[in-house]
Amino acid sequence: MKRESIWRALAAMAATQLAAAAMAQTPPPKPLMLHDDPALALTNISHPGRPAPEGTAPPNPNMHSIEGRWWTSEFKPLLGPAPGVPPPLKPAAMAKLEQSVRNKNKGIPEADASTQCFPHGTPRVMESPYPLEIVETPGQVTILMETQHNIRRIYLQDHHNKMGESFLGDSIGHWEGDTLVVDTIGMNTRTFIDDEGSTHSNKQHVVERFRKIDGGSKLEVTNTIEDPDTLEHPYSYKTVYYWRPDMRTQEYVCEENNRNTVINGITTAK
Template identity: 35%
Template sequence: MRTSIFVLTVVLLCLSLLLPSIASAQRTPDLSGIWSVGGVRTLSNETPPMTPAGQKKFSSNKPSYGPRAIPPALGNDPAGKCDPLGLVRLIFFPRPMEIIQVPGRVLQFFEWNHMWRTIWTDGRKLPEDPDPRWFGYSVGKWEGDTLVVQSTGFDDRTWLDQFGNPYSDEMRLEERWRRVGDTLELAMTLTDPKTYTKPWVSEKKLFKLQPKEEIREEICVPSVEAEFNRRTRDPAAGVTNK
């Protein structure tokens, strides 16, 4: 009898310890699914003032879109060489993105170039001096129904958007992801004192759930892109290849 009571007590104690974590897991919002953003190309229509270093870098970028657009063959958009787009530009790129949640991390899979990204949610801190990465190093935590992501350690050899807005290796990015039904809301705050004189706060971006979609293989192939440039873009801009 005493043994039965002891066993029952141990079981109840274990359950009392497990139930809060189980309940917490059940309360974690579900962001999973395939999402698509439309009509978004940059954080907001108003770019914050640039520092002299930021302005110099911006002036050297020659985009094929926006008020400074020139023919692609005369520009230097990294995307024209199939270089990685960088995180912000990839998130807003007009291709589907899939989110998968697993214990300790949230994974984002992007159709364009079949890229993927890890957001660590296991309680770790951002590293002090991470090696530069195209998508940075990201950690996230839940604040109510919102996944708050902090990222740093970005490789600055690409652009923020198709308009040639730059960033530096000092950029820090905060993302706030929140699901409302079949809509995923995103707000970003970009802080980069080397490039901008104040934080760049985005407008709220909306992603729509695509339940019948799947992530296809769409890869930018450097040899194919180079051939397209030679046959199409360069002649259209009057560039002669000898």
């Protein structure tokens, strides 16, 4: 079945919420702000993902496997320790984020890696509101993402491959009980941590803890980021994905913008 674009669904949901708010004569939700300054309004958190529809194959009850197709339950433009809270950035990095948010609100999006069809970087790539498919094979966990056909390879070994810097970095993993712990280093500095423009250095270190919850119907990833150059201290946040075996990945050709288009500064479905 042809899948309706996620951005179209997002736009529809936002419109429904606004209409409901108008009917109830309550003002629309106050936008999140970086600081108390309308020029620093943040993009609101969206909820693109939905659980699998009725009749979908039940989740794999083996909690020691995270294999399958998943779709994020929440699109977070800012990846801080809580909703609407920025990462604990050092002053220089915070100034860059503020500038980025100001520019976005003036309709001048940052020319970052993703706008040039490069990979979004780790951890931002995991926030993509498009499906991902996890494949487990001996010695390797592979995450195939629809977004910009990114492929993350997590080698189940105890040492990094150290092949030089890359956008998605150098990931290794091991199982602790039913939790897959993924350790990533080696990211280049050409990406942001998040959509709003939190920056990182090439000393960024990301530890993700993947585990299935709710009988396998959800995948929870607890993400801890440390970066001695740009962060005051390490911080963590969680992302939850729905089990969606019914989703079939489409071809994403960023160079032709076949999956998105930008209307009034917001990425929307064609």
